[in-house]
Structures are given as C-alpha cells and as structure tokens.
Amino acid sequence: MNPRVRFAPSPTGPLHIGGVRTALYNYLFAKKNNGTLLLRIEDTDQTRFVEGAEEYIIEAFQWLGIPFDEGVGIGGEYGPYKQSERKALYKPYAEQLVRDGWAYYAFDTPEQLDAKRKEAESQKKTFQYDANTRMGMVNSLTLPAEEVERRLTSGEHYVVRFKYPADLDIHVQDLIRGEVVINSNLLDDKVLYKSDGMPTYHLANIVDDHLMKITHVIRGEEWLPSAPLHVMLYKAFGWEAPQFAHLPLLLKPDGNGKLSKRDGDRLGFPVFPLQWHDPKSGETSSGYRESGYLPEAVINMLALLGWNPGNDQELMSLDELINLFSIDKISKAGAKFSLDKAKWFNHEYILMKPAAELRPHFRKILDEKGVTCSDEYLDAVTDLVKDRLNFLPDFWEQASYFFVAPTEYDPQALKKRWKEGTGEKLRVIDEMLCGIQPFDKDKAHDMVMQYIQDNELNMGQVLNSLRIALVGTARGPELFTMIDVIGIEEVHKRVMKAIEVVNL
RNA sequence: GCUGCGUUCUUCUAACGGUUAGGAAUCAAGAUUCUCAAUCUUGCAAUACGAGUUCGAUUCUCGUACGCAGUACCA
Structure with missing residues (x-):
C-alpha cells in the first residue's frame, strides 16, 4: 500500500523553520515511497486564530517548492482538510468513546480545576485528573445517570475526557526511537472534546488521520509524550494505528533549547521561511526569502539537520534527497542550527545557478538602486561576481562599481x-x-x-x-x-x- | 517535582561489536606569479562519566551527570 502522510500545522502565526523541516521530511518520505502528502489545517483552537497565517503557510511551501498532493488549497477526496470545517464530525466520535466506556463527561469548571491545582501546589504536589482523582471530581462517573442527563440536555458546559485504564503499560513503537513504554498511571485524563464544541488536537488528529487513511505520522519530538494517548485512542476506536516517527528538535545555535523567534532576532538569521508581519503586535520577523536565501539551499540545509544520506554527500537536489531519504537515517538527538553552515549552503547554490536564473533577483536590486542595463551586461557581471556572494543582496556590495x-x-x-x-x-x-x-x-x-x-x-x-x-x-x-x-x-x-x- | 527522550571534534554528522574514530562547516597555514574573494592543499579538533557483558566496546546493559521536551477545555 502506498503511504499517506500529512503535514498538519495550526494557523497561529508564521510557519516555524522546524515545522518546515517536519513538512520536508514528510514530503521526502512520501515521494520516496510513491506516497501522498496532504496539508491539513488544525484550527481547533479558535482563540488562537491568526489572520493570514493559513495563506502564509501555503505561500511558504510554494516558495520552497514543496507541493502537496492533497489538502487545503488543493482539494482531494478526503476533505474538507480544515478542521474547523469538520467540526460537526467529531462529536459522535467523542460520544462513541463515552458509550464504550473509554471516556466520560466532565463538568468541572476551569475555576474548580484551577483551585485543585493551586491546592496541590501548596502541598508541593501536582494535581492530575486521572484514575486516582477522577472519582472525586464532577463527572459522569461520579454523578447519577439522571443528573448527567439533566446537565447534558440543559446545555451545561462539559468536556469529554479520556478514561485511561489504571496501571496499564502502553507501548509506542517509534520508527526513530524504537519502543517507548509508559504506564497509564502517570498519564492524565486528557480532554478530547472541549466545551466550545470543538475537539482538542488529540481527538481531531486521531479521527482525521483515520478518516484520511494516514499511514505514517511524522511529527516533532514534542509530541512524543502524548503518543501513548494517541495509541490508546486508536485502540479505543478499534482502528489500526499509523506508524509513528518523532523527529528530533531544531535547537538554537548557542546554548540549548528549542529554536525560537527571539533567537533569530538576536543572532541575525531568519527562523521563518517568509517575512511575517504580525497583524496584532505589528512587528515584522525576517524570512529566508527576503534575506536572500535560495529555496534549494534552505531545503538542502534543513534536510541535513537531523538526517544524512549515510555517505559524505552534502549538496543534494530535491530529487536526490527524495531518492536517498529514509527514516532510519534520521538521528535521535536535537540539531543546532548553524548560521555558518546555512551561509555555506547558500553560497554553494548561488555558485551552481546560471546567471540567467539569478537575473530576476539582481534585476530587482538594480531597480531599487535606479540602475538600468541590458540582460547581457547583467549576466556578464553576475558571472564575474557570483562566487563572492553568500546571499543574494550581497550583489550590490560586490558589483555596484559595474553600474556606477x-x-x-x-x-x-x-x-x-x-x-x-x-x-x-x-x-x-x-x-x-x-x-x-x-x-x-x-x-x-x-x-x-x-x-x-x-x-x-x-x-x-x-x-x-x-x-x-x-x-x-x-x-x-x-x-x-x-x-x-x-x-x-x-x-x-x-x-x-x-x-x-x-x-x- | 514527575515522566519521557537524548549525549561522537566548537557545530552538523559517519563508523555489521574489530578503522590511525571518517567527512563537512568554522578557524589557521600554504598554493594560486595585480587586489579582494572564490578555488585547491595541509593542519587543529571528539566517543560526558563510572561500572558491567565480551577476546574486543563509539556501538549492548545498568547507574550517575548534564541537556531538552511534556506535564492546558494550546497545538
């Protein structure tokens, strides 16, 4: 069977470069195995919606040259591919889980839960809604059936929580990390269905992955802790689970920790593929495109941050990457982003490009400087100076004297x-x-x-x-x-x- | 705190349990008989620590240290 994989960002802002790498690996895996890559927008949190984020995501992949086969903006037979448009579909699944004893209705208010957490904190403990505590909470396990029915029909706010069996060792098979085992007593009864009528990520992603016939879930390592829940959900629904692969994180160049927007501003490199202007804060974050990176260079660099072809080859076209890609060559440890290496990649790609392909970029710079010249002249200059460019905008600094x-x-x-x-x-x-x-x-x-x-x-x-x-x-x-x-x-x-x- | 994941040069990484632990970036030196780059050559530089298994551990097991992630009606 041909694999089906998905990239499923949530439209809460510009696409982080780590997300781009996740999408890239999904793409490489799909193409390598004659599979299908789909784009699904996970916008189940309506409070975090950001204007323009979805368009940004689509444009970013267009610039990068990573085409989706199916999904938002493309269509396909498993649509709609935006979760907010699938809203009505999730509730019956949540109810099915309750019916089958895998979940329950919970009526605790956010305030009550907060109070519980504070109380636990004061005793240096953490409150967890789980097998130990759920019988002391306000839910369909503790309330009489008629009362539950009454609350449900009267429109009272409720959530649906997953009901972990007590003391169960849950095994997750990960393509990158092998077997990961965790005991259910350590897990909390995650909310699956929110009081606003939307599913949480956990429910939506399982239902959609199943409905969309996803065979491999390739996503960031930050999801590993919730993988046991997902495994249990597949079991609860009686569905065959896809295979999981949790990618190592992209780390900041200095120190440790996840690469963030702040690091980019601080160290002078973009963390987003395209420039992003935040509609709320009004601040602008730089993008690879605007900083003068070639998309091929960004892809090549990203591909090698956490994966290698098993030999010494470093410069690879997208086709070569596809050809060489395999999940078992993905490393386990996080990779630090290196500006020097990024610069080197970009330089190599500029070197490889014939002058005519570079022409539009440099023409733009000349236009800004108010300089006109023939294509022939521009190309001749390009051939003379391109080996001293790391980034496209370096052109003016290196070649201005050919024009003025x-x-x-x-x-x-x-x-x-x-x-x-x-x-x-x-x-x-x-x-x-x-x-x-x-x-x-x-x-x-x-x-x-x-x-x-x-x-x-x-x-x-x-x-x-x-x-x-x-x-x-x-x-x-x-x-x-x-x-x-x-x-x-x-x-x-x-x-x-x-x-x-x-x-x- | 708890749980999970991870740890090879400064960085990205390679190495069926058997190699002088390899490559690339960075840095340094040299070569290119005009400069600056580019390019080429050479060099610097690592298995976190401690046990165990084994004839032999970078590789397998355990412990320690350190790092990261998760611990929301966020994804």
Missing part, C-alpha cells in the same frame, strides 16, 4: 598603491588602452604588461592603482576582464576622474 562609478577611494588602498607619479603612468596606460580599436582584453593585457616591463615598473602598483580608479578600492575580479565588461569609454572616464580627484 566610484565616488570615493579607499584611503588605505590609496596609501599602499597610489604613489607620486602614479597619475602620469595611468594617463599613459589609459591612452594605450583607448588606442586599441576595437578593444581586446588580451591585447590590452599584453600591452600593459609590456609597458610595465619596458619601464621596469612594479606590476602590483600599476595594476592596483588602475583597479582603484575603476572600483574605488583594491578588490574585484581579474582586471582586464573587468575593463572589458565595464567598457573602455567608461574606463577612460573613471581613470581621468581618479587622477583628478586623488591628485598626488
């Missing part, structure tokens, strides 16, 4: 490379270069070299002073190639200007 003449000259470079008489020499060289008709960079190179030799000049001095005149500092690609690209007329202008401005 320098307005100032680096004093340090000047001090080292511009001596008395340099101006005269440049004038001679400039004349020489202008005399080459039509211009030919090899010829130019030979002529200048010959000039240097004949006059017993220092090559480093001459060439670098010319470079400073063109770039403004001692940087940049091979000098004569640069002259060729910039064009002899513009070169002439810049040399004249430098001689005038520097004036030694």
Whole structure:
C-alpha cells in the first residue's frame, strides 16, 4: 500500500523553520515511497486564530517548492482538510468513546480545576485528573445517570475526557526511537472534546488521520509524550494505528533549547521561511526569502539537520534527497542550527545557478538602486561576481562599481598603491588602452604588461592603482576582464576622474 | 517535582561489536606569479562519566551527570 502522510500545522502565526523541516521530511518520505502528502489545517483552537497565517503557510511551501498532493488549497477526496470545517464530525466520535466506556463527561469548571491545582501546589504536589482523582471530581462517573442527563440536555458546559485504564503499560513503537513504554498511571485524563464544541488536537488528529487513511505520522519530538494517548485512542476506536516517527528538535545555535523567534532576532538569521508581519503586535520577523536565501539551499540545509544520506554527500537536489531519504537515517538527538553552515549552503547554490536564473533577483536590486542595463551586461557581471556572494543582496556590495562609478577611494588602498607619479603612468596606460580599436582584453593585457616591463615598473602598483580608479578600492575580479565588461569609454572616464580627484 | 527522550571534534554528522574514530562547516597555514574573494592543499579538533557483558566496546546493559521536551477545555 502506498503511504499517506500529512503535514498538519495550526494557523497561529508564521510557519516555524522546524515545522518546515517536519513538512520536508514528510514530503521526502512520501515521494520516496510513491506516497501522498496532504496539508491539513488544525484550527481547533479558535482563540488562537491568526489572520493570514493559513495563506502564509501555503505561500511558504510554494516558495520552497514543496507541493502537496492533497489538502487545503488543493482539494482531494478526503476533505474538507480544515478542521474547523469538520467540526460537526467529531462529536459522535467523542460520544462513541463515552458509550464504550473509554471516556466520560466532565463538568468541572476551569475555576474548580484551577483551585485543585493551586491546592496541590501548596502541598508541593501536582494535581492530575486521572484514575486516582477522577472519582472525586464532577463527572459522569461520579454523578447519577439522571443528573448527567439533566446537565447534558440543559446545555451545561462539559468536556469529554479520556478514561485511561489504571496501571496499564502502553507501548509506542517509534520508527526513530524504537519502543517507548509508559504506564497509564502517570498519564492524565486528557480532554478530547472541549466545551466550545470543538475537539482538542488529540481527538481531531486521531479521527482525521483515520478518516484520511494516514499511514505514517511524522511529527516533532514534542509530541512524543502524548503518543501513548494517541495509541490508546486508536485502540479505543478499534482502528489500526499509523506508524509513528518523532523527529528530533531544531535547537538554537548557542546554548540549548528549542529554536525560537527571539533567537533569530538576536543572532541575525531568519527562523521563518517568509517575512511575517504580525497583524496584532505589528512587528515584522525576517524570512529566508527576503534575506536572500535560495529555496534549494534552505531545503538542502534543513534536510541535513537531523538526517544524512549515510555517505559524505552534502549538496543534494530535491530529487536526490527524495531518492536517498529514509527514516532510519534520521538521528535521535536535537540539531543546532548553524548560521555558518546555512551561509555555506547558500553560497554553494548561488555558485551552481546560471546567471540567467539569478537575473530576476539582481534585476530587482538594480531597480531599487535606479540602475538600468541590458540582460547581457547583467549576466556578464553576475558571472564575474557570483562566487563572492553568500546571499543574494550581497550583489550590490560586490558589483555596484559595474553600474556606477566610484565616488570615493579607499584611503588605505590609496596609501599602499597610489604613489607620486602614479597619475602620469595611468594617463599613459589609459591612452594605450583607448588606442586599441576595437578593444581586446588580451591585447590590452599584453600591452600593459609590456609597458610595465619596458619601464621596469612594479606590476602590483600599476595594476592596483588602475583597479582603484575603476572600483574605488583594491578588490574585484581579474582586471582586464573587468575593463572589458565595464567598457573602455567608461574606463577612460573613471581613470581621468581618479587622477583628478586623488591628485598626488 | 514527575515522566519521557537524548549525549561522537566548537557545530552538523559517519563508523555489521574489530578503522590511525571518517567527512563537512568554522578557524589557521600554504598554493594560486595585480587586489579582494572564490578555488585547491595541509593542519587543529571528539566517543560526558563510572561500572558491567565480551577476546574486543563509539556501538549492548545498568547507574550517575548534564541537556531538552511534556506535564492546558494550546497545538
């Protein structure tokens, strides 16, 4: 049977990069095994709804190039794929559990529960709604049947809680961690169905996964503690449970702990795929896209944070990742995000891209700077500078002199490379270069070299002073190639200007 | 606190129970006969600790330490 997996975010804000990795692993697993990946929106908590979050999620995956086969925004035969639109469907399942003795109605108010917790806390204990305490609470186990019926029909608020059998060892088989065993006495009677008529994550995810014929649940490690509940729910419904795989967490680069939005702001890297503008707080969080990462690089980097192909290969296209992916190569321990490694990946991917594919990104930068040029010129410049870019926006810093003449000259470079008489020499060289008709960079190179030799000049001095005149500092690609690209007329202008401005 | 999960260079990680514990990023040095990058070469650097099993443990078991996660009518 072909596997069916899902990515099921809750639309409470921008998609965290850890969530992106979870989705990526689901995607790789699905594609590797000829399976189906679906997108389900888990919006059972109406109080946490955030405007625009769902659209953000969809756009993020479009940018990343991870297509879903089924789900919100796509459709499919197991819809609707948004849990709020499935609301009516969950109640009968909750009732079925109560009928079968796997759950019960509970009428305790939030205030009562709070009081219980406070009371326990004052005795340095924690209150847990479980096999030990439930008989002392207000629920359908302790109330007479008629009273329960009365409360239910009179519209009184209630929740449905799962009723764990006492002292039962629950076994969870995890594809990454092996067997995990936990005793039911340690678990609390989780709420399955809320008083607002919505299921909790626990109920909804089991019902939906079953109805949507999910075969493998691949999700973050933070879900491991509730996996026993989920296993029990499948048992209670008499359904076959999917296989579980709990992914290691993505950790912050310094110290320990889960990677959070704050770390990104603090350490200067994005934790979200796309820039996000929070409608409530008004604050903006940076995104990988806006920071100049290539989606392929982000995917490659993310794939390797917690997984490896079993060999030394690090640069892999999405197709290669799919081909190589397997769950048993996923590591157990959390992985720290590394900005240096991310930078390296992005650099490698920029290197791999032909100039024409980079063109739209750089064209945008030029537009912002008010610069126009032909595609041919842009591509020529791109080929000359792309090996010195880590991120797309580095382009201007590394290539601006191809578009605008320098307005100032680096004093340090000047001090080292511009001596008395340099101006005269440049004038001679400039004349020489202008005399080459039509211009030919090899010829130019030979002529200048010959000039240097004949006059017993220092090559480093001459060439670098010319470079400073063109770039403004001692940087940049091979000098004569640069002259060729910039064009002899513009070169002439810049040399004249430098001689005038520097004036030694 | 309790429960669970985890622990190989600074970081990401590899290693049927048998290797000089490998690769990559970072960093350093050198090479590229104009600069700065890029690139290439070389180098630095690790099995948390303690027991046990075994002819032999990075690998299996137990304990300790440390870290993380969970412990809501949130997902």
